[in-house]
Amino acid sequence: MENLVYIALFAPFASSMFAALFGMSPRQTFVGIVASSLLFISFVASAILAYHVYSTGTSIHVTMMEWISAGDLTIPFGFLVDQVSVTMMTVVTLVSTVVHIYSIGYMDHDKSFNRFFSYLSAFVFSMMILVMSDNFAGLFIGWEGVGVCSWLLIGFWYHKEDVTREENPSISPSWAANEAFIVNRIADLGMLVGIFIIYWNVGSLQYDVVFADLPNLSSSVLNAAALALFIGAMGKSAQFPLHTWLTDAMEGPTPVSALIHAATMVTAGVFLVIRANPIFSMTPEVSFFIAALGTFVAFFAASMALVNRDLKRIIAFSTLSQLGYMFAAAGLGAYWIALFHLAAHAFFKALLFLGAGNVMHAMDDELDIFKMGGLKKAMKWTYIYMGLASLALAGIPVFAGFFSKDAIIETAFNEGTYVLWAILVITAGMTAFYSFRQVFLTFHGDERYKEAGIHPHEMYKFVLIAMSPLAVLAVIAGFFMGGFQEFVTKLLPNYEMSHHTHELIWYLTAIVLVFAIGGIWLAYKKYAKGLKRDEKLENSFVYKLLANQYYIPNFYEAFITKPYAMISEMMWKNVDMKIVDATVDGIAKLIYKSGDGSRKMQTGNLSNYLNWMAIGAVLLLVVAALSAMLG
Amino acid sequence: MIGLSHYLIVSALIFSIGLIGVLRRRNLLMLFFATEVMLNAVNIAFAAISHYYNDLAGQMFAFFIIAIAASEVAVGLGLLIVLYKKYGTLDLDDLASMKG
Numbered sequence: 161m162e163n164l165v166y167i168a169l170f171a172p173f174a175s176s177m178f179a180a181l182f183g184m185s186p187r188q189t190f191v192g193i194v195a196s197s198l199l200f201i202s203f204v205a206s207a208i209l210a211y212h213v214y215s216t217g218t219s220i221h222v223t224m225m226e227w228i229s230a231g232d233l234t235i236p237f238g239f240l241v242d243q244v245s246v247t248m249m250t251v252v253t254l255v256s257t258v259v260h261i262y263s264i265g266y267m268d269h270d271k272s273f274n275r276f277f278s279y280l281s282a283f284v285f286s287m288m289i290l291v292m293s294d295n296f297a298g299l300f301i302g303w304e305g306v307g308v309c310s311w312l313l314i315g316f317w318y319h320k321e322d323v324t325r326e327e328n329p330s331i332s333p334s335w336a337a338n339e340a341f342i343v344n345r346i347a348d349l350g351m352l353v354g355i356f357i358i359y360w361n362v363g364s365l366q367y368d369v370v371f372a373d374l375p376n377l378s379s380s381v382l383n384a385a386a387l388a389l390f391i392g393a394m395g396k397s398a399q400f401p402l403h404t405w406l407t408d409a410m411e412g413p414t415p416v417s418a419l420i421h422a423a424t425m426v427t428a429g430v431f432l433v434i435r436a437n438p439i440f441s442m443t444p445e446v447s448f449f450i451a452a453l454g455t456f457v458a459f460f461a462a463s464m465a466l467v468n469r470d471l472k473r474i475i476a477f478s479t480l481s482q483l484g485y486m487f488a489a490a491g492l493g494a495y496w497i498a499l500f501h502l503a504a505h506a507f508f509k510a511l512l513f514l515g516a517g518n519v520m521h522a523m524d525d526e527l528d529i530f531k532m533g534g535l536k537k538a539m540k541w542t543y544i545y546m547g548l549a550s551l552a553l554a555g556i557p558v559f560a561g562f563f564s565k566d567a568i569i570e571t572a573f574n575e576g577t578y579v580l581w582a583i584l585v586i587t588a589g590m591t592a593f594y595s596f597r598q599v600f601l602t603f604h605g606d607e608r609y610k611e612a613g614i615h616p617h618e619m620y621k622f623v624l625i626a627m628s629p630l631a632v633l634a635v636i637a638g639f640f641m642g643g644f645q646e647f648v649t650k651l652l653p654n655y656e657m658s659h660h661t662h663e664l665i666w667y668l669t670a671i672v673l674v675f676a677i678g679g680i681w682l683a684y685k686k687y688a689k690g691l692k693r694d695e696k697l698e699n700s701f702v703y704k705l706l707a708n709q710y711y712i713p714n715f716y717e718a719f720i721t722k723p724y725a726m727i728s729e730m731m732w733k734n735v736d737m738k739i740v741d742a743t744v745d746g747i748a749k750l751i752y753k754s755g756d757g758s759r760k761m762q763t764g765n766l767s768n769y770l771n772w773m774a775i776g777a778v779l780l781l782v783v784a785a786l787s788a789m790l791g
Numbered sequence: 792m793i794g795l796s797h798y799l800i801v802s803a804l805i806f807s808i809g810l811i812g813v814l815r816r817r818n819l820l821m822l823f824f825a826t827e828v829m830l831n832a833v834n835i836a837f838a839a840i841s842h843y844y845n846d847l848a849g850q851m852f853a854f855f856i857i858a859i860a861a862s863e864v865a866v867g868l869g870l871l872i873v874l875y876k877k878y879g880t881l882d883l884d885d886l887a888s889m890k891g
Contacts, residue, residue, distance in 0.1 A: 764889035770822075771814050 161212060162222050165241055168205035168249060169288050171198045172256070176281035179274055187273040192264035195277040199260045199284060203253035210246045214647055219243070221294060228297070235365060240294035243651040244499065247644075248291040248431060251503045252424050254633075255510045256284045258626055259419040265623035266415055266517050276316065276413065283309035287424050291431060296355045296365040299432070303351065303396065306425045311341040313420060314412040329473075329713065330408035337412075340405040347395020347402055354388030357381065371438040379443070386439050386446040389432060397429025397483045400457050404713050406480055410472040414517030417472060422479045422513050423506035430486040430502050437495045437652060451491025455572070455580045455587075458484030460710075462590040466597075467706045471516050471527045474598050478553060479509055481591060482565075488584065489568040492575045494655040496648045500641060501564035508552035508560055508634035514627050515546035519602060522616035523609060529598055530691055534607035538616040541624045543603045545631050550599050552634045554592035555676050563638030569672055574661040588672050592679030597687050605690035798839035805832035819874070819881040823867055830860050 175198035179191050213219060219242030228235040241249070260280060267273050286309055290302025315337030322332040330336040359365055361381050362373045374382065393399075398406035409421050420426070433440055433450065440447050461480035468474045482505050489498035520527060522539055536543040552559035555566060565588065572581040609616060618624070645654075657665070686692075697703055708714070761772060809832060812825025834853040841849025875881055 762889075764887035765883055766819075766886070767814075767817060767883045774810065774814055 161209070161220050164205045164209050164212075165220060165222055165239055165292070166224075168202050168209060168253070169239065169285070169292060171202035171205070172253075172281045172284035172288060174198055176278050176285055179278035179281060182274040183278055185274060187271060189264065191274045191277055192260070192267075195281050196257065196260040196264065199253060199257040199281065202284070202288075203250070203257045206246065206249040206253045209241050210250045213241060213243060213246045217650055219651075223294075232363060233359075235295060235297045237298065238294040238366070239292040239298075240367065241292065243648045244431075244434060245291045247499060247503060247648060249288065251506045252284065252287050252291065254629065255423040255506055256280070256287075256419055258630055259415045259510065259514070261626035262418075262514050262517070262623050263413075263415040265620040265626075266521060267413065268620075270413075272316070276313075279309055279312045279316070280415070280419070283313065283420060283425070287428075290428055294367055296358060296367070296370070299435075300351065300355060303348070303392070303428065306420070306428065307341060307344050307348070307396075310344075310409070310416075310420050310425055311337045313416040314340055314409045316413055316416065317411070325713070325717075329470075329709075330411045333411040336405070336408040336410075340409050343402050343405040344395045347392050350388045350390075350395070351392025354385050354390075354392060357385040357388060361385075367435070374438055374442060382439060383443050383446055386436075386443040387449075389436060389439070390446060390450060393429030393432045394453075395429075396432075397426050397487070398480055399429070399453055399483065399487065400460060401712075403457065403461070403480055404709070404716060407473050407476045407709070410470070410476050414472065414513060414520055417476070418510045418513030418517065421476065422509040426479060426483060427486070427502045427506065430483065430490060430498055433487070433490045434495045434499050434502075434652065437490075440490070441493060441653060447491045447493065449491070451488045451572075451577070451580060454484040454487025454489075454491055455583050456484070457481070458488065458587045459583050459590075460484075462587045462594065464706050464709050465594040466590060467703055468594075469528050469530050469707075471519060471529050471532075471598065471602065472513070473527075474529075474594060475509070475512050475516055478512075478591065478595065479505075481587060482509065482553075485565060485568050485584065485587075488580060489571055492571050492577070492580075493653070494568070494571040495652045496645055496655060497564065497567045497571060499648060499652070500644055501568060503644075504552070504560040504564040504634075504637045507630050507637055508549040511545055511627060511630040511634050512549040512553065514630070515542050515549060518542040518619040518623070519546075519616075521619055522614075524614055526609070526612070526614065529601040530693075531608055531612060532602045533605040533609065533691060534603070535609070535616055536603040539603075539618050541618060545624075545627055546599060546603070548631050549634050550595040553595045554680060555588055555672065556592075556680075557673070558635070558638065560634050560637035563641045566669060566672055567641070570657055570661060570665065570668055571655070573664075573668055574657050585672055585675055589675030589679040592676040593683050594679075596680045596683035600683055600687040601691060604688045608691065795839055795843045799836060802832045802836040802839070805829075805835065808832075817883050819871055819883060819886075822883075823864065823871070827860060827864065830856055 175195040178198070179195050182188055182191050209220070219240060221240050222238065224237040224239065226234065227237045260277070263276065263280065267276050270276065283306060286302050286305025288302070290299055290306060293299045293302060315334045318334045318337075320332050320334075322335055325331060330339075355365065358370055361377055362370050364370060364373075395402045406421060406426065410417055412421070440450070458481045461477045461484060465474050465477035465481065468477060482501070486498045486501050486505070489495075489501060518539060519532070519535065519542060522535070522542075523532060526532070548559070552561040555562045569581060569584045569588065572578075572584050649655075661668070705711070761768070763769075806829050809825045809827075809829030812828060813822060816822050816825060834856055837849040837853040837856070841847060841853075871881060874886075878886060880886070
């Protein structure tokens with residue numbers, strides 16, 4: 161079993177190194193095939209491990225080697241495969257395998273094909289370290305590793321020029337990559353502080369040691385640690401107010417959006433909260449804050465998705481919104497439900513993004529859904545896939561999203577937080593509306609793309625086949641809910657609805673369904689026949705507010721980026737140039753001047769030299785005399 | 792009565808004369824003479840102190856200095872002649888060729 165752990169972990173690494181060998185050479189299809197096969201091996205190993213953990217009910221704990229050993233601090237490279245991490249491993253490797261195969265088709269015409277696979281596999285390796293590590297230090301390494309890979313992949317088309325925010329809200333791939341990296345850096349500081357607080361008070365970073373020692377800690381320490389860790393989670397999972405980077409990250413290639421910015425990396429924050437659930441369950445205030453923030457983000461992101469015209473940005477907002485749902489569940493103590501929604505969401509959201517990638521491929525990289533329409537004839541399979549994924553996202557029964565999202569909404573009701581419940585129910589209606597607005601505008605109605613002279617074509621066959629596992633899971637994943645609960649609650653605290661909620665469960669489900677179906681119906685009425693622009697609505701204040709993301713990016717630019725740039729320039733011109741540089745230059749000038757001055761002694765005249773020698777001798781005599789007198 | 796301090800004062804005076812000669816003179820030959828004056832001032836001091844302490848080592852040292860000064864003058868004058876043949880002068884201001 162130990163070997164399987166290493167295979168699951170290092171196959172993506174081998175894949176990354178292999179692809180990196182060909183990083184600078186022209187496109188080689190076999191690089192993609194080898195990378196995909198290695199990822200598939202990693203997936204198989206993870207699946208066998210999952211079966212092992214499931215059937216024996218035990219976890220596997222291996223220590224590869226000592227890593228840091230200084231004084232009392234020992235941090236090993238240890239890996240823990242238990243119910244939670246094995247779920248993440250299976251989800252991550254499954255989605256990555258699909259995305260790798262998909263990328264062979266999608267990146268077909270890109271000249272940096274090999275480099276792309278190298279980055280993508282490196283990301284999977286970092287993500288595996290993140291989920292498998294048995295201590296906070298390893299988690300942090302994976303955390304930073306996925307951040308770097310995300311930066312590399314968002315800025316994959318780094319050669320594109322910066323444009324204005326009006327033309328493209330994310331300015332340019334390299335700008336978006338830097339934004340994502342810097343915003344995450346802010347949050348990672350919180351994360352680091354959390355880890356330091358834990359080490360300071362417990363003296364170890366191993367999960368088992370830390371969690372066993374929690375009852376001895378004071379509540380203020382626990383609150384501080386939980387809050388600091390959650391700040392880290394907020395950055396990685398793009399929660400308000402650190403959410404702006406996620407939609408801008410859509411500048412990266414679409415497979416990247418599917419893998420990193422929907423299915424895996426952005427859920428790392430949720431994973432952290434689930435992993436550190438002993439800490440969060442002992443800090444009810446912080447947990448409630450998480451739930452409230454999650455609910456707010458769910459609503460807030462869904463509202464922005466209602467009016468957006470960019471295919472990928474709509475899905476990105478929906479990711480944000482669903483992450484909010486996960487945090488709401490985790491904050492309310494329903495960790496296993498959060499993990500279940502994480503897994504289900506990974507499947508249908510990756511599918512949705514890959515479908516969007518197919519549309520982009522067909523539409524010559526056009527993303528404006530107002531310029532599409534009627535694509536279902538040309539792209540039957542993509543239509544079916546995106547339709548299924550949207551049904552799952554909207555939470556229509558039998559699809560995966562219905563079970564997981566409904567459970568979260570019930571949790572909010574069960575906890576007696578009716579305000580959160582009401583917001584989550586309304587958000588469910590909005591989710592259904594914006595997902596189907598996008599589906600109808602893309603695939604139904606009049607064929608607006610003809611004006612641009614585009615001839616859409618379906619994606620390659622093998623790509624469509626590679627997407628099928630995700631489609632199947634998006635449909636059936638919900639049926640495993642009972643088994644999943646039994647499986648992960650061996651490790652996570654169980655969460656059951658109270659008797660009261662159980663009695664009302666049909667009404668609650670019906671209310672959510674009314675909202676969801678209402679949303680779909682509204683979208684159908686408004687958009688299925690074709691696009692009718694409503695000038696009055698589009699010029700209204702609320703519409704503009706939503707379309708401009710509540711002007712938050714502009715706000716950040718005006719009140720953070722620009723003042724910071726001004727301060728930086730001031731510091732550069734006044735402090736750096738006039739103090740730091742001036743000091744260094746002054747020392748250099750002093751030495752130069754003294755050298756230049758004393759150069760005049762070098763007259764070449766022996767008589768002068770003798771004079772200097774006499775002066776030196778006299779000085780020495782004086783020193784000797786003084787020291788004799790004083791000593 | 793002439794004591795040690797008288798000898799030392801004479802020695803210091805002669806040494807100072809020699810030193811001033813070394814510092815002020817421009818002619819290399821004169822520099823040599825000045826050096827000899829300084830050496831002999833030291834010799835006087837050596838001899839006087841040796842007598843004062845009743846220790847012959849100082850007088851022996853003075854002899855050494857006289858011998859070495861003689862050989863030094865022999866070598867130095869030889870060099871001066873070569874220098875004079877080459878440059879036609881022994882004035883230090885004209886010989887300054889290694890100006891920094």
